[in-house]
Amino acid sequence: MEFDHHPPIEGTTLFDGRMAMKGYALNKMCYSFNEAEARAAFLADPEGYMTRFGLNAAQKEAVRAKDVLAMIAQGGNVYYLAKFAGIYGMNMQDIGAQQTGVTVEAFKEKLLKAGR
């Protein structure tokens, strides 16, 4: 197993079978947000919606807090989480800033700097 021989990559969670099993309910809920009706149903009753998809207590807490790092730790995959973020109008720079603990302006500046 190629991945097992290597040290973890700093600040990176590899979304493998283990994480995919852990985060299945959370990701399945986020996948449902491809449909506008599902997004409306979630916003109307977030608690009921999370329960319907079988999220556990830690996953629910991460969703309530809109805490992306916590959702990833609970098995969330960023492609599905992006659909959750979209409900609140959060884009990839907003998520990036939140995860790295800087302002959105500082995060955007970091990206621009990579191009200089």
Added chain:
Amino acid sequence: MARILGGITTSHIPAIGKAIAEGQQQDPYWKPFFDGYPKVREWLGDQKPDIAIVIYNDHGLAFFLDQMPTFAIGAAHEYRNADEGWGLPALDPFPGAPEISWQIIEAMVADEFDITSCQELPVDHGFAVPMQLFWPDRKGMPRVVPVSANTVQHPIPTLKRCLDFGKSLRRAIQAIPDDLSVVVLGTGGLSHQLDGERAGFINREFDEMCMEKIVSDPEALTKISRYDLIRQAGSQGSEFLMWMMMRGALGDRVTALHRNYHIPISNTGAGTMVLQCDD
């Protein structure tokens, strides 16, 4: 006999679709990126391909974790787009070429690439953004064969497997008896990471190496392990696998007619190339 004209690479970030929808192409942030495309469209206008093989990775629109194909090929009359959760207007369906799709699937499975065939395949930004960039008004837009590879969940395929996939795809296309011209789109990348404390990671040096080697020595890139790809290109830099699949379909010798690289588009190092087949 069907012949492959060449390949085009491009990033396929959703923010590009949003910028197109909002007409921001001349905005100072976007201009250096969009300026990379008139030359591509010029080449496509000259070549007039009949078929586009669009290699992309689904990002959680068509496939969920319940059933995750490593390699899937669309075999539908048309491919529908959706808003993916972000409320963007969905684009008109893209016309397919199911008779071509099935010939490719038949040939590749006979060649021992075990393909998931899809008679319905909703296509996300990974597919749609390149089509919008290359055929903005849809004039001369070829019929499409979408090819999606898994980069959502590890284990993802190796770089060697992806290059080999492209080689098998080439043999399958060349075995089609009809007189058709084909362009292969390798979409996604380059370096970027959306998740974790390393979000915002971009690696210009690695991207530039990849853009050089994809032309001259793709075999050398097969020596990169998946671990090293993630380490050096970021979690979502794994999309470089699509470029490897495209490159395998182009044969041994190619000429790079055009190249553009720009940081950042959203969180990504964006690379655009036109590679013309010499064989």
